[in-house]
Amino acid sequence: MTERSLTFTLNGQPREAKVDPRVHLGDFLRHSLGLTGTHIGCEHGVCGACTVIVDGSPVRSCLMLAVQIDDCTVETVESLGKPGDLSPLQQAFAANHGLQCGFCTPGMLMTLEAFLRTTPAPTEEDVRIAISGNICRCTGYQGIVQATLDTASTKANRT
Amino acid sequence: MKAPPFQYHRPQTREELGTLLSSLENAKILAGGQSLMPMMNLRVLAPDHLIDINRIPGLAGIRETPEGIEIGAMTRQADILSSDVVKARLPLLSRALEHVGHIQTRARGTIGGSCCHLDPSAEQPAMCAILDAEFIVTRPDGHRIVPASEWFEGLLQSALGEQEFLEAIRIKPWAKGHGYGFAEYARRHGDFAIAGGAALIEASKDGRITRAALLSFGIEASPRRLSDAEAALIDQPIGKLDLEPAVAAARALDAMEDVHVTPDYRRHLAGVLIRRALNEACTTLERQP
The missing domain is CATH 1.10.150.120 ([2Fe-2S]-binding domain)
Structure with missing residues (x-):
């Protein structure tokens, strides 16, 4: 399948990436960007483990395609705090x-x-x-x- | 699991959307994705083309028009729930939306998506049915208006044609101060309802019912108005209502069987819930001085 280019803001930083449209946002964050703080549980929207914030709203990242965050602002758990400096x-x-x-x-x-x-x-x-x-x-x-x-x-x- | 491969399309205008709908085979429209994406991840559905309508301007929003309140198909459930217009004029819809999913799913899920998907236990299409909503549909040669009575064609099947898309839902509010009631049974808050009931009433100054609507949902393949029981309520005095015709009508429905409950139990719930909804409608009714 054709990859799509996208630009977005992730945890305050502007980012660009290419993604296969069938990849959901949770997998994209973990596998393509290496941000493994977001956990994937059920992959059908019932467990809530994969929740991230997109444009200010909490969403299930397993029910959103990565390609849909084009021009959006995404926040993951990595944006909250660091070991020793928790939110x-x-x-x-x-x-x-x-x-x-x-x-x-x-x-x-x-x-x-x-x-x-x-x-x-x-x-x-x-x-x-x-x-x-x-x-x-x-x-x-x-x-x-x-x-x-x-x-x-x-x-x-x-x- | 992961969704099977598909071609992704993101039209920017209604015209582009119309062209895609006319030319593509085995295509699905992606609205909020809170039903479609799980079905694709579970591989219940494998469309060849996914048409993402999230970037088409003007499909979301709540407008007051002379013909009623128009809710754009792409309006998110969270935005309907926080709308003061909806709270004031369509309080039953607000009340029902509290039972739709969770904050994460309401942030994405849309009223149009739910009304096109038509899960039998979904609250939003059920509210459209009891409120006699009109579905404004865009088609290649213009628009058509589908009344709620013709929208539901069966399990997961709306009246929407292959080259059409849902533009908005128009609802005429009931009189100021009308009574509204909603009750549903689900195993956990926010889960799909196993059964539900809703009621709307208007009354005269001397406290007699002048208009009534009753509905059971989650019982049959589509939400079901209880028309005979609605007629039986007319002229009855609030406070001394005979609830039995409504309960009997709900209990006589052709209830579905599934892994959760038997048809008998579902009919029992239908009766209990329509009674609760009607009682609540009597308490929310603002009595005229």
Whole structure:
């Protein structure tokens, strides 16, 4: 199949790439760009592990073709923090045991990162609804919900 | 799994889209991709051509017109859910959209995509059916308007022809203060509903029903209006409604069987959910002073 050229912004940097149209965004990020922070779970849109942010909205990267991000802005979990310099949400996940095996974590983080931008003061129910499309088999969600609420209230107290 | 190979097309105008639809065999339109992409990844579908309509200007947006509220086919579910116009004038649609998928799927999924895909348990086409929506279809020689009563041709089958595409959905709002109710049963929030019900009512100043619409979805291959039960509601006093004709009509539907539930259980749910929807419509109705 004919490869298509695309230009996009990835984690703040302008990028250019060529891609086979049948490659979904998640595979493109992992295999073509080497950004393996994004995890691929079910590949049919039910687990949420592959969530990334495109033009400000959280999307399932297994249900979007890489060719569709032409002219778009993409954010992956690599944009949040680095080892030793975690983002506030990542720190709260660590402090609240919001992860165990870590497979769902990048999708949880990117979903909640986008969610907190539009809902800076959520209730517990808001958070639970926000992550209803992300499956975690380890934590029972309690730590994830608490981490999100802590992040929101810490930010509110600072400002 | 991964999608099988296909030729990717990204028309920039309706004309280009029309040309592609007229010339390509085994082509599929890619709207939000929240049903089509899973089906391709699971290899249930293998189109030779994928026509991505995400870059055609003017296919998304919500407009108030004298004929009703026009929602462009490519309007994302997230944008309909956050629309003040929809909240105020089509509250039932807002209410139903809370049950559609999750924030990630609503960020991409479109009302037009859902209405062309026509999953029997999908909320958006069901709301189009109870609201008597009109489907504005673009075809090679212009437009045609398809009423909701003619849109549903069967399981996953709309009235859209091969060379046509859905332009917008037009809905005439019910009177200000009308009652609306929605109930569905799914194993988890945001999952496909196993069954659902919806109700709309208007009432006179002395509290008698003047207009009613009732609908069950997820029961048969297409959403089903309960017309006889709608007629039976007319003139009944709010607060002392006889709900039994609606419940009986829902329980008499030709229910589907699947891995989740038997037809009997689905009929039972249909009855329970239409009762809940109708009761909710009575509580949301703003009583005239």
